């Protein structure tokens with residue numbers, strides 16, 4: 001199993017990058033004993049300003065073959081953290097790669113969203129893509145603690 005976060009935009013050094021690095025590190029450490037590999041971030045950037053369609057083309061090139069595609073979109077399903085953890089465990093048990101996709105300023109191209117196995121939302125509100133990345137990495141860490149039976153997540 002491989003876990004990839006395919007994201008539009010380059011992360012600059014700053015508060016979001018510190019949070020993301022921290023959650024990715026926690027996820028890697030907690031996931032190790034659970035058969036969950038560290039998540040790899042792959043960033044894409046369309047320097048020619050081709051918008052969503054051009055970004056979708058670049059994103060498509062980095063999606064691992066056969067991976068479950070999870071598109072992050074404010075219109076998506078709103079799973080609970082335990083639901084999210086259970087999906088992750090399901091892909092792990094099937095030895096299936098998973099690729100989370102985070103769009104840019106205009107969002108994810110509808111054609112790419114339609115290809116997703118799962119579209120998930122962190123609320124109906126729109127968040128800056130770097131904050132969506134922070135929330136995703138936190139939820140990955142939280143999922144690992146749920147699967148490990150740790151005290152971090154409380155209902």
Ligand SMILES: C[S@@+](CC[C@H](N)C(=O)[O-])C[C@H]1O[C@@H](n2cnc3c(N)ncnc32)[C@H](O)[C@@H]1O
Pocket residue numbers: 071072073074075101102103104105106107108120121122123124125126127128129130132
């Ligand atoms: C600034 S948002 C773009 C939203 C834009 N309104 C659109 O046209 O879809 C950039 C990216 O952050 C992520 N994002 C923003 N808000 C989100 C939310 N509530 N739930 C999940 N992902 C979100 C999505 O991947 C989105 O493509």
